[in-house]
Amino acid sequence: MTEKRIFDEMWGREEDLRAPYTLFKDWFDGEEPARLRAKQREAEELFRLTGITFNVYGRAEAEERLIPFDIIPRIISGPEWQRLSRGIEQRVRAINAFLYDIYHGQEIIKSGRLPARMIENNAAFLPQMIGVNPPGGVYTHIVGIDLVRTDDNQFYVLEDNARTPSGVSYMLENRETMLQMFPELFARNRVQRVETYPSDLRSSLSACAPEMAGSNPTVAVLTPGIYNSAYFEHAFLADQMGVELVEGHDLRVVDGRVAMRTTQGYKPIDVLYRRVDDDFLDPLNFNPDSALGVPGIMDVYRAGGITIANAPGTGIADDKAIYSYMPEIVEFYTGEKAILENVPTWRCSEPDALAYVLDNLEELVVKEVHGSGGYGMLIGPTATKKDIRDFRKKLEAKPANYIAQPTLALSTVPVFSNKGLSPRHVDLRPFVLVSPNKVNITPGGLTRVALKKGSLVVNSSQGGGTKDTWVLED
Amino acid sequence: MLGKTANGLYWMYRYLERAENTSRLVETGQRIGLTRLSSSEIEWKSILQTAGVLASFEANNDELTKDAAVDWMLRSRANPSSVLTSLEGARQNARMVRTALTTEVWEAVNRCYMKSKDLLARKVNERDLPQALNEIRQITALVRGATHGTMMRNDIYDFARIGTFLERADNTARILDVKYYVLLPTVMSVGSSIDNVQWETILRSVSARGGFRMSYGNDYKPTDIADFLILDKRMPRSLAFCVGKIRGNLGYLAKTYGETPESYEKVTELEERYLSKTIDAVFEEGLHHYIQTVLRSIGDVGAQIEIDYRFYE
Numbered sequence: 001m002t003e004k005r006i007f008d009e010m011w012g013r014e015e016d017l018r019a020p021y022t023l024f025k026d027w028f029d030g031e032e033p034a035r036l037r038a039k040q041r042e043a044e045e046l047f048r049l050t051g052i053t054f055n056v057y058g059r060a061e062a063e064e065r066l067i068p069f070d071i072i073p074r075i076i077s078g079p080e081w082q083r084l085s086r087g088i089e090q091r092v093r094a095i096n097a098f099l100y101d102i103y104h105g106q107e108i109i110k111s112g113r114l115p116a117r118m119i120e121n122n123a124a125f126l127p128q129m130i131g132v133n134p135p136g137g138v139y140t141h142i143v144g145i146d147l148v149r150t151d152d153n154q155f156y157v158l159e160d161n162a163r164t165p166s167g168v169s170y171m172l173e174n175r176e177t178m179l180q181m182f183p184e185l186f187a188r189n190r191v192q193r194v195e196t197y198p199s200d201l202r203s204s205l206s207a208c209a210p211e212m213a214g215s216n217p218t219v220a221v222l223t224p225g226i227y228n229s230a231y232f233e234h235a236f237l238a239d240q241m242g243v244e245l246v247e248g249h250d251l252r253v254v255d256g257r258v259a260m261r262t263t264q265g266y267k268p269i270d271v272l273y274r275r276v277d278d279d280f281l282d283p284l285n286f287n288p289d290s291a292l293g294v295p296g297i298m299d300v301y302r303a304g305g306i307t308i309a310n311a312p313g314t315g316i317a318d319d320k321a322i323y324s325y326m327p328e329i330v331e332f333y334t335g336e337k338a339i340l341e342n343v344p345t346w347r348c349s350e351p352d353a354l355a356y357v358l359d360n361l362e363e364l365v366v367k368e369v370h371g372s373g374g375y376g377m378l379i380g381p382t383a384t385k386k387d388i389r390d391f392r393k394k395l396e397a398k399p400a401n402y403i404a405q406p407t408l409a410l411s412t413v414p415v416f417s418n419k420g421l422s423p424r425h426v427d428l429r430p431f432v433l434v435s436p437n438k439v440n441i442t443p444g445g446l447t448r449v450a451l452k453k454g455s456l457v458v459n460s461s462q463g464g465g466t467k468d469t470w471v472l473e474d
Numbered sequence: 475m476l477g478k479t480a481n482g483l484y485w486m487y488r489y490l491e492r493a494e495n496t497s498r499l500v501e502t503g504q505r506i507g508l509t510r511l512s513s514s515e516i517e518w519k520s521i522l523q524t525a526g527v528l529a530s531f532e533a534n535n536d537e538l539t540k541d542a543a544v545d546w547m548l549r550s551r552a553n554p555s556s557v558l559t560s561l562e563g564a565r566q567n568a569r570m571v572r573t574a575l576t577t578e579v580w581e582a583v584n585r586c587y588m589k590s591k592d593l594l595a596r597k598v599n600e601r602d603l604p605q606a607l608n609e610i611r612q613i614t615a616l617v618r619g620a621t622h623g624t625m626m627r628n629d630i631y632d633f634a635r636i637g638t639f640l641e642r643a644d645n646t647a648r649i650l651d652v653k654y655y656v657l658l659p660t661v662m663s664v665g666s667s668i669d670n671v672q673w674e675t676i677l678r679s680v681s682a683r684g685g686f687r688m689s690y691g692n693d694y695k696p697t698d699i700a701d702f703l704i705l706d707k708r709m710p711r712s713l714a715f716c717v718g719k720i721r722g723n724l725g726y727l728a729k730t731y732g733e734t735p736e737s738y739e740k741v742t743e744l745e746e747r748y749l750s751k752t753i754d755a756v757f758e759e760g761l762h763h764y765i766q767t768v769l770r771s772i773g774d775v776g777a778q779i780e781i782d783y784r785f786y787e
Contacts, residue, residue, distance in 0.1 A: 050577075051569070051584050226569050235572035245573050250478050261477045263629065263783040264731050 007151050007411045008423050009074065020075040020472055023188050028072075028421075036416060039181050040071050046180070052173050053232055068465035069174060070415045071181070074426060074447045075189075081443055081471040084147070084155060084430070087339035089439045090330060092143050092432050095162055095317045097333035099139040102316060103129045113328045118321060123370070126278060126313035128285055132302055134311045136208040136436040141273070141309035142201070143432040144168075144445075147340075149411040156343045156408065157326070158427060162318040163310060164275050167446040167466075168431050169233035172197060172240075174446075174468040190473035192443035198240035200433055200440055201273075207435035208307050209270040217270035219243045220260060222251075224276050224292045234275050248276070253296040258306045271307040272297075278312045320369040320403050321347065343408060349400040357404040358395065361388050364404045366395065379456060381407050410456055413467065415449060425450045427458050428469065443471035477784030479571045480633045484785070486567035486583070487637035490614050493560035493590075495645040497610045499525055500547050500557075502679040504603060507540060509671055517675075518543040524652045524679070527555050544603070549594040557610060561590045564617075576624040579617065586613040629730055632723040633783075639723075640776050643716035646703060647769040649679055654762045657696040673699055680711045700761065701753040713768060714749040720775065721745055727783075735782035737775055744771045 005013045010021045017025055044066065047053075053064035076084075101107050102125070108114045119125050144165030146158040175194050179186060202219060209217035223234035225247050238245035250260050251269070259266035274281065280290040285298040300306050316322060322329075324345040330338035346353035348366075357364060361380050368376040378391040395402055412423035430445035447467040448458035458464040503521045507514045515538055522528040522543055530553060531538075531546050549558045565587035572580060590610060598606045625631050650657075656672040673694040677683045680703065689708065690698045706712045721741045728734045748768050756764050780786060 048588070049581050049584060051580065226566065231569070235569070239573040243573075244476055244479075246476065247478070250476055261784050261787070263475050263477055263480045263727075264733075265784070 006409050006423070006425075007149070009149070009411050009413045009426075010421075011423075012152070020077040020080075020470075024073065024075060024185070027185055027188065033420065036071065040416060043069050043071055043177050043181060046177055047173070050173065051232060052169065052236075067170065067460045068451060069177065070449060070451070070465050070467045071178070072414050072416050072421065073178065073185075073468045073470045074413045074428075075470045075472065076444070078192075078472050078474045081192075083153075083339070085441045085443075087155075088145050088430060088432060088441055090334055090336065090339050091145065091157065091160070091326070092140065092434060092439055094326075094330040094333045095143065095160060096137075096139050096434060098329050099162075099311070099314060099317055100137065101333070103132060103313065108329065108332050111332065113332050114322075114325055118325070119316065122316060122319060122321070124313075124315035124319045126316075128298060129311070129313035132311075133304075134208075135210040135304065135307045138208050138309075138434050138436060139311040139314050140317070141205060141208055141311075141434055143434065144429045145340075145432065147428045147430070148343075148408055149426075149428070150409050151411075155340060157340050158343060159320075160318040160323065160326070161429070162314045163277070165429070165431065166230045166233055166275075167429055167448075168197060168442075169236040170466050171431065171442070171444065171446045171469070172236075174466055175444075178468045189470065192471045192473060194442050194444050197431065197442050198237060200442070201237065202241040202243065204433040204435040204438070204440060205271045205273055205307070205309055207437070208309065210304050210307055212305070213270035218268065219271045219273065220246045220269045222246055222248070222272050222274040222276055224248075224280070228275075230275065237273075248290075248292045248294055251294040251297075253294065253300055256300060256303065256305055258294060258297050258300050269306060271309060273309045278315065281308070281312060320367060321349070321400075324403060343405045346404040348395060348402040348404060353404075354395075354399045357402075358392065361392060361395075363407060365407050366391065366402050366404045369401050369403060379407065382454075382456070407456070413447070413449065415451065415465075415467075422453070424453070425456050425458065426467070444469040475574070475629050475633075477786070479574050480629070480783045481780070481785035482567040482571035483574060483630060483633040484637035484640075484779070486564050486571065487634045488641040489560045489564035489567065490583075490586075490617055491638050491641040491645070492555055493557045493564065494611060494614050495642070496525055496547050496555060496557050496560065497607050498681060499679055500544055501604070501607050502675055503540070503543065504607075505678060506671065506675055514540055520652050522547070524648050525555060526648060527553050530554075541597075545597055548598060548606075558590060558594045561587050561614075574630045576620070578620040578624045582613075582617040582620040586617055589613050627726075629727055632727045632730075635723045636720055636779060639716040639719040640772065640779075642711055643713055643720070643772050644769070646680060646711050646713055646716065647765060647772060649676060650700075650703060650765045651762075651769060654765055657700050658761060659696065659757070670694060676703070682709060682711065685709060697753055697757065700756065704756065705749060705751075705753060714745075717741060717745050717749055717772070724779070735778075737778035737782045740771070740778050741775045744768070744775065 007013055010018060012018050047066050047069060053066055102119060109116050109119065140162045142165060144161040144167065146161065147155050148158050149155050171194055205219050206217045219241065220243055221234055221238040223231060223245055235245055244260060246260050251258055252266065254266045257268035258272065259268045276292050279287045280292040282293050282295060282298045283290045284295045301308055324347050326342050327338045346357050348354045348357055357366065364380045366378040378387065410425040413426045414421035415424045426447050426449045428445055428447050431442050433440040447469040448464045449467055450456060450458045451465045452463055499521050503518055506517045518538060518540055519528065522531050525547060527546065534552055535542050546553050547556055550556045551559060553559060565583055568575060568580060568583045590613065593606050593609060621634060653676050656669065674683065676699060677686050686702055690702065702709055703712055705714045707714050707718060709715055724738045724741055728738055
């Protein structure tokens with residue numbers, strides 16, 4: 001990569017303090033580093049006590065780990081956010097329209113904008129959803145759009161998370177922790193609130209309840225259980241919404257409704273916010289070995305007896321192969337050009353693209369179409385010769401499994417280190433709630449930060465941390 | 475409330491109570507060891523027996539020594555009732571029912587777990603034992619304090635209390651079951667120092683020497699001790715007290731849910747038939763037989779609660 005300076009969200013490219021950080025810098029300059037270090041430790045203690053942990057699969061020891069938290073906020077100005085949220089809303093509306101279409105008339109395929117093979121042999125496409133009308137017409141009740149930034153006005157969508165995006169509990173707990181530790185910062189800066197997310201989530205889900213539900217629908221969160229890596233978040237959200245946290249074995253189909261076993265017998269559920277993958281949702285309709293789901297829930301769903309959030313089959317919209325068509329998808333359903341840009345993407349299923357990718361592996365990021373969590377990917381510029389050789393073989397064996405993108409010069413944001421402020425690469429996941437009449441975007445979202453100097457991998461499973469994300473009022 | 479949640483609350487508080495009781499038994503054993511008036515091995519054997527872990531101890535250890543017994547009761551992972559596994563169990567259940575707990579209770583139980591993991595990371599040597607036991611009692615007391623101070627008095631609280639008192643009644647009954655013979659009039663060789671140690675042991679294992687003295691004076695009489703542990707309703711670990719609490723909380727549940735469950739009938743019967751008599755009548759019936767009957771009924775009530783409130787299905 002050329003030695004061009006990376007865009008830093010505090011300092012820009014030229015060491016000019018950017019406006020959103022003005023008040024913060026005044027404050028920071030007046031702080032004793034020793035006090036801040038103590039605060040950093042205090043934050044960790046708070047997290048440990050609250051139990052904000054994630055479980056690491058396959059490790060008996062240290063089965064619960066903390067995601068490192070950095071006390072320096074990431075700050076976004078009001079106008080920057082307005083533009084972003086317009087783009088996010090447009091994209092999320094398009095995703096819902098796309099999902100309706102793909103499970104009904106498939107106009108987009110008939111129009112020739114999307115090749116039929118993208119759907120036909122795609123495991124994320126659920127034939128069981130064809131012709132099904134989800135209550136309220138909403139497919140993706142909760143969406144997380146992963147964004148990266150490369151310049152003042154340049155954001156890219158890295159990924160759409162339309163299945164069961166996680167991380168919102170960190171967004172909330174990070175803010176809570178900052179409010180506890182640095183109340184004076186919030187007195188100076190006018191930061192938009194994120195605290196309403198749980199109640200917004202509950203009203204948004206309730207607004208999507210099936211018609212038969214009364215004015216106060218029963219909502220529940222479905223978790224795979226306490227050993228799941230995101231269990232903390234499931235419990236946290238259920239608690240904050242004031243709804244039950246259920247597991248598959250608490251549920252059963254009773255008289256055509258999905259009902260939970262309470263101390264007083266079975267009680268029907270109207271809206272199920274499930275944090276269980278499609279495949280495990282219903283052993284009768286999907287994976288027969290699943291012990292996490294509810295036998296027969298799909299039949300109740302098809303009959304309109306329950307809302308499942310997100311709807312089964314939404315994975316077809318955030319599939320990495322479909323991702324490359326998102327600009328077309330947005331235009332097709334909204335009639336407007338996409339406000340948010342995609343990262344340029346080579347589909348290795350196409351011979352020309354594959355040839356280019358194979359020739360330029362050292363420069364590119366290559367991802368598995370169905371992978372997640374930063375596993376199974378190649379980051380060309382930082383990979384060893386052997387990594388690249390090995391990857392080339394995999395790529396040649398199954399080109400359709402991969403897409404490739406240029407290595408973006410991700411923006412940096414300062415973290416608090418032993419040497420004071422040091423720049424580290426970040427991404428951003430805003431959370432979006434969709435109900436029949438409304439798209440609600442929480443100002444901010446989850447900022448993930450690669451704590452290792454120079455690293456571009458922000459995933460918590462690979463040494464990433466998080467930060468509080470501020471959107472200023474103006 | 476979910477049946478699973480009722481189950482989780484019940485077990486969370488049973489495990490907390492168990493951890494406390496086990497640490498109290500360890501402390502008792504440690505104290506008797508210091509008096510040198512009885513064989514340490516026999517005492518540790520009866521303590522393991524009281525904790526209900528003698529069989530598993532013998533299956534895993536060649537020799538019964540004080541160190542091995544203490545370690546087994548405090549921190550062995552192979553012992554499902556050790557203090558460490560109990561506190562882990564309490565915290566695991568708390569995680570499961572996180573949404574039913576206040577933040578303060580959750581943080582207290584989480585702190586309790588983290589602290590106990592530190593305290594019991596390695597074998598606790600004799601010198602540090604009193605301090606460690608003390609701390610364990612304190613961190614579990616914090617959970618109880620947060621429970622009293624912050625939880626709503628609703629069905630959540632009822633299941634927490636039922637778990638606590640079932641475990642406690644069971645524990646007191648087992649102490650009596652193992653030690654009943656020292657309370658029998660036939661072996662009463664009044665005032666011998668061995669008897670005094672035995673009686674004190676019993677009182678110590680329920681942290682009740684002070685309470686006993688206050689109510690019965692300085693003279694240890696076996697019938698008084700039996701009366702105190704079985705029938706005295708002022709004594710928070712007596713069978714009558716615990717069973718009364720269980721009936722009370724089952725009664726609140728019945729009122730909340732508008733339905734009187736079978737477990738309520740069972741606990742009422744237990745209370746009326748066995749815990750509303752005089753201590754003389756108990757001795758007439760035969761202390762050992764009586765205690766075993768009560769122990770069994772407590773188990774029955776527990777099993778019926780699981781069914782009545784759909785803990786598992």
